[in-house]
Amino acid sequence: xxxxxxxxxxxxxxxxxxxxxxxxxxxxxxxxxxxxxxxxxxxxxxxxxxxxxxxxxxxxxxxxxxxxxxxxxxxxxxxxxxxxxxxxxxxxxxxxxxxxxxxxxxxxxxxxxxxxxxxxxxxxxxxxxxxxxxxxxxxxxxxxxxxxxxxxxxxxxxxxxxxxxxxxxxxxxxxxxxxxxxxxxxxxxxxxxxxxxxxxxxxxxxxxxxxxxxxxxxxxxxxxxxxxxxxxxxxxxxxxxxxxxxxxxxxxxxxxxxxxxxxxxxxxxxxxxxxxxxxxxxxxxxxxxxxxxxxxxxxxxxxxxxxxxxxxxxxxxxxxxxxxxxxxxxxxxxxxxxxxxxxxxxxxxxxxxxxxxxxxxxxxxxxxxxxxxxxxxxxxxxxxxxxxxxxxxxxxxxxxxxxxxxxxxxxxxxxxxxxxxxxxxxxxxxxxxxxxxxxxxxxxxxxxxxxxxxxxxxxxxxxxxxxxxxxxxxxxxxxxxxxxxxxxxxxxxxxxxxxxxxxxxxxxxxxxxxxxxxxxxxxxxxx
Ligand code: GLN
Numbered sequence: 001x002x003x004x005x006x007x008x009x010x011x012x013x014x015x016x017x018x019x020x021x022x023x024x025x026x027x028x029x030x031x032x033x034x035x036x037x038x039x040x041x042x043x044x045x046x047x048x049x050x051x052x053x054x055x056x057x058x059x060x061x062x063x064x065x066x067x068x069x070x071x072x073x074x075x076x077x078x079x080x081x082x083x084x085x086x087x088x089x090x091x092x093x094x095x096x097x098x099x100x101x102x103x104x105x106x107x108x109x110x111x112x113x114x115x116x117x118x119x120x121x122x123x124x125x126x127x128x129x130x131x132x133x134x135x136x137x138x139x140x141x142x143x144x145x146x147x148x149x150x151x152x153x154x155x156x157x158x159x160x161x162x163x164x165x166x167x168x169x170x171x172x173x174x175x176x177x178x179x180x181x182x183x184x185x186x187x188x189x190x191x192x193x194x195x196x197x198x199x200x201x202x203x204x205x206x207x208x209x210x211x212x213x214x215x216x217x218x219x220x221x222x223x224x225x226x227x228x229x230x231x232x233x234x235x236x237x238x239x240x241x242x243x244x245x246x247x248x249x250x251x252x253x254x255x256x257x258x259x260x261x262x263x264x265x266x267x268x269x270x271x272x273x274x275x276x277x278x279x280x281x282x283x284x285x286x287x288x289x290x291x292x293x294x295x296x297x298x299x300x301x302x303x304x305x306x307x308x309x310x311x312x313x314x315x316x317x318x319x320x321x322x323x324x325x326x327x328x329x330x331x332x333x334x335x336x337x338x339x340x341x342x343x344x345x346x347x348x349x350x351x352x353x354x355x356x357x358x359x360x361x362x363x364x365x366x367x368x369x370x371x372x373x374x375x376x377x378x379x380x381x382x383x384x385x386x387x388x389x390x391x392x393x394x395x396x397x398x399x400x401x402x403x404x405x406x407x408x409x410x411x412x413x414x415x416x417x418x419x420x421x422x423x424x425x426x427x428x429x430x431x432x433x434x435x436x437x438x439x440x441x442x443x444x445x446x447x448x449x450x451x452x453x454x455x456x457x458x459x460x461x462x463x464x465x466x467x468x469x470x471x472x473x474x475x476x477x478x479x480x481x482x483x484x485x486x487x488x489x490x491x492x493x494x495x496x497x498x499x500x501x502x503x504x505x506x507x508x509x510x511x512x513x514x515x516x517x518x519x520x521x522x523x524x525x526x527x
Pocket of ligand 1: 347348349350351375376377378400454455456457458
């Protein structure tokens with residue numbers, strides 16, 4: 001097994017995840033089987049309870065594990081489907097060590113970070129590798145070298161380096177190369193962070209320098225000299241027009257050649273699939289504007305997969321998608337609103353804040369026949385909007401927000417019993433059945449699909465017939481018809497809602513059908 005470890009220095013947010021994902025893409029493009037693992041040194045067991053304001057989007061894997069958004073980059077770039085095993089957190093490692101200790105598995109020893117915690121980390125990584133049929137394992141260590149939380153993980157990596165053969169182990173360090181006021185590329189922060197790595201016994205094999213501009217030859221030579229890596233292993237990662245350009249940038253830098261020769265792997269002809277997709281993206285001339293009406297719009301990373309899925313839909317539809325972020329609370333309390341966009345998307349969310357503004361945006365889309373896509377909470381609010389303004393139940397609401405006679409969105413009885421707020425979300429891949437002769441069926445072209453879920457509330461079965469009488473169609477369902485999964489309003493050109501999150505399965509080379517339909521409709525194309 002070949003290991004590529006990716007660490008980061010100087011500061012967070014340098015794009016370590018994109019770097020790791022891009023390395024993965026280069027390798028799978030040549031036909032190598034790659035398995036990625038993300039290490040998040042926080043103490044949370046998973047990202048389920050984390051606030052998207054702080055952390056960006058919570059991504060959901062097929063087995064329902066809620067993870068950091070970097071796992072989304074891996075799935076999109078590398079084309080694999082991951083599970084909770086591919087995300088290691090301090091919380092998971094300690095939980096497992098403590099469980100073993102309670103069971104007496106340490107035979108009376110004092111349980112310590114070295115060797116017990118580090119052993120647990122190494123065996124977790126090796127277990128994931130064994131269970132896969134991969135040839136290369138890519139491990140990204142979250143955080144920045146020097147962070148106290150990351151130390152046990154870096155120590156485990158250091159031990160692995162000794163235990164594995166030298167040609168099976170490659171350490172890539174991602175750092176920042178800032179520009180000074182005269183525009184000169186400064187290498188000192190890189191030197192310092194490599195020094196930090198060395199102090200814990202790790203020497204990078206390659207350095208990826210993040211910079212606003214392409215690294216100059218002189219800068220590369222300096223980094224090579226001071227950090228003791230060959231000059232061809234100093235890789236420029238300048239700001240890119242689009243993240244999908246990064247694998248091609250690495251190829252330009254001959255990073256693939258260096259990685260292969262270090263790991264003793266043969267060079268193979270790349271498939272060209274990624275390149276073709278990027279070419280298409282670059283050549284898009286026409287544009288559409290999609291308004292995303294949400295509540296974390298200041299932190300655009302909280303809707304990262306939606307932004308990506310819109311882009312994928314655009315590649316397929318033949319247009320560039322501009323996103324107009326609209327803070328839903330700002331729409332509240334106004335008699336008339338106006339949204340200047342070709343399509344309106346209401347994403348998922350939790351809690352009451354901003355919900356009324358989103359309902360206003362949905363009403364605006366429905367009444368003005370503007371293409372609409374509602375996702376999860378956006379789907380639920382479309383049901384509420386319809387109940388209030390088409391059926392005429394003014395008090396219609398979700399029991400997440402209010403107690404009302406017309407709780408059109410409600411917990412199912414079994415869920416009510418176990419859950420008032422706690423952890424009983426419906427998570428991960430679930431089979432959805434799509435009815436014949438519907439827009440959804442046309443988009444997917446299939447009767448059964450698997451889509452990812454993350455929610456608690458459902459369309460209340462009590463009211464379904466009344467909705468259908470008024471022209472709303474529930475075109476997709478799950479659980480033998482007990483749960484509504486897709487809605488559409490055939491009066492309009494494109495008005496679709498999904499209880500699931502199609503954005504999590506969208507890939508740049510295989511876009512999500514609802515997103516393709518939505519962007520096409522916004523672009524004025526027939527579907
Ligand atoms: N808050 C809603 C629920 O729990 C919607 C969740 C979401 O949009 N992810 O059902």
